[in-house]
Structures are given as C-alpha cells and as structure tokens.
Amino acid sequence: xxxxxxxxxxxxxxxxxxxxxxxxxxxxxxxxxxxxxxxxxxxxxxxxxxxxxxxxxxxxxxxxxxxxxxxxxxxxxxxxxxxxxxxxxxxxxxxxxxxxxxxxxxxxxxxxxxxxxxxxxxxxxxxxxxxxxxxxxxxxxxxxxxxxxxxxxxxxxxxxxxxxxxxxxxxxxxxxxxxxxxxxxxxxxxxxxxxxxx
Numbered sequence: 001x002x003x004x005x006x007x008x009x010x011x012x013x014x015x016x017x018x019x020x021x022x023x024x025x026x027x028x029x030x031x032x033x034x035x036x037x038x039x040x041x042x043x044x045x046x047x048x049x050x051x052x053x054x055x056x057x058x059x060x061x062x063x064x065x066x067x068x069x070x071x072x073x074x075x076x077x078x079x080x081x082x083x084x085x086x087x088x089x090x091x092x093x094x095x096x097x098x099x100x101x102x103x104x105x106x107x108x109x110x111x112x113x114x115x116x117x118x119x120x121x122x123x124x125x126x127x128x129x130x131x132x133x134x135x136x137x138x139x140x141x142x143x144x145x146x147x148x149x150x151x152x153x154x155x156x157x158x159x160x161x162x163x164x165x166x167x168x169x170x171x172x173x174x175x176x177x178x179x180x181x182x183x184x185x186x187x188x189x190x191x192x193x194x195x196x197x198x
Contacts, residue, residue, distance in 0.1 A: 029083040030065070030173045034096040035181040046104035047119035047196045051091040054124045061086060065169060067131050080169050086129075090180065094124065097184035102191050119196050121145045122187065129176075134164050136175035140183055144190065154194075158186040 060066050065080045082089065095109035106118070121144070128139035143155040160179040164171045 025079045027079045027081060028169070029081055030169065031083045032089050032093045032173070032180065033177050034093055035100065035177075035184070038101060038185075040101060040103035042105060043103035045196060046102050046106075047191065047194050048106035048117065049095075049098060049104065049120050049122060049191065050108045050110075050118045051095045051098075052121045052123055054087060054091045054094070054126065056086055056090075056126050056129055060129050065172070067172070068133075077169075090124075090126075093180055094122070094184055094187075097181060098122075098188055098191065101184060101188035118147060120191070120194065121147065124183075128159075131172055131175075132161075135161050136164065136172060136179055137161050138176070138179035138183060142183075142187055144187070144194070146194075154190050156186065156190075158183050 059074070062076070063081045063085070065077045065082070067075050067077065069075045092109040095107045099105065099107040108118070123143045123145065125141040126138065127141060128137050130137055137159070139157075139159040141155070141157050143153050145151075145153045160182045162175040162178045162182070164175050
C-alpha cells in the first residue's frame with residue numbers, strides 16, 4: 001500500500017512538473033504614451049499637418065523589444081512585445097504630441113490623410129531607436145515639406161539620449177516616451193512660426 005501511495009505521489013509530481021514545463025511564459029505588452037503636461041491652447045492660425053512617413057531600423061522594426069547583450073550581441077525578447085507595430089505607434093504619437101505642442105486640431109498620422117488640404121507633410125527617418133547602456137538613444141532626420149509648390153523644405157537632425165530612471169523594461173518604455181517627446185518639441189519649434197496656406 002505504501003508503495004502504491006509513493007507511486008501515486010511520484011506520478012502526480014511528474015504530471016505537475018510536465019504541465020509547468022509545457023506552459024509558455026506570460027507575454028507583457030507595451031505602448032508608447034503622448035506627453036500630457038505641455039498642451040497649448042487651440043491656435044486658429046496653426047498649420048494643418050500630416051505625419052506621412054516614419055522609417056525605422058530593421059533591427060527594431062519588429063513586435064519584440066530589442067535590448068543589448070554583451071559585446072555586439074542583442075537580445076530579442078519574445079515575452080516583452082509592443083502592443084502594436086512601431087511604424088503605426090510612432091507616427092500617431094508624434095501627431096498627438098505635435099497637436100498638443102502647437103495647438104493644432106488638424107494633425108493626422110496616416111498617409112491617406114496627407115492630401116492637399118494639409119499645409120505641411122512631416123517625414124521622419126529614425127536612424128537609431130535603441131537601448132545603449134543605461135540610456136535610450138533616438139536619432140532622427142526629419143523634414144517638413146510645404147504642400148505649396150516651390151516652398152523650400154525645413155529639415156533637421158535631432159539626437160536625444162535619455163537616461164533610464166530605473167531598471168526594468170517599463171523604464172525603457174518611459175525613456176522612449178521622453179525621447180520622442182523631445183523630438184516632438186524640436187519639430188514643433190519651426191512649426192509654430194509657419195503660416196497656413198492662403
């Protein structure tokens with residue numbers, strides 16, 4: 001009888017162990033957040049803007065978070081993912097930030113809304129969007145193009161390094177939010193003085 005009980009106990013432990021091994025690790029999803037503390041009152045003369053294109057390095061243009069490992073190696077984190085593609089999230093975040101910063105209610109985040117009714121189109125090429133040591137780095141080339149024929153584009157390059165306030169993946173997301181907010185402020189500066197189309 002004791003042997004039978006011991007066999008039952010061992011069998012139960014094996015089943016529990018196997019079921020634990022078969023479980024997938026829980027996946028955590030992350031989103032980017034717009035700035036909220038710097039909203040400008042609605043400006044009737046603010047230009048209409050479309051965020052037409054945001055390009056990303058292929059290394060980070062994926063659902064998983066990418067963090068550095070030793071040397072030149074990186075880790076692609078299967079259980080820590082973006083809730084939506086960055087190519088959709090970043091344009092919408094920039095549009096939201098810019099709308100708040102310049103007091104404009106006509107800021108769109110998708111190419112299909114970039115018709116001639118807007119005053120300017122924004123193109124952003126993210127050269128770097130990565131974790132480096134205890135910081136995140138966002139390095140962006142950007143260009144504002146008027147929809148008015150013959151107008152000279154405004155362009156710039158903005159490199160932001162934001163130190164991580166804590167350890168963990170949420171601190172990385174917070175760093176990206178702060179870096180993209182700083183990029184938005186850089187782009188907003190010339191936009192404030194640009195006229196609407198006549």
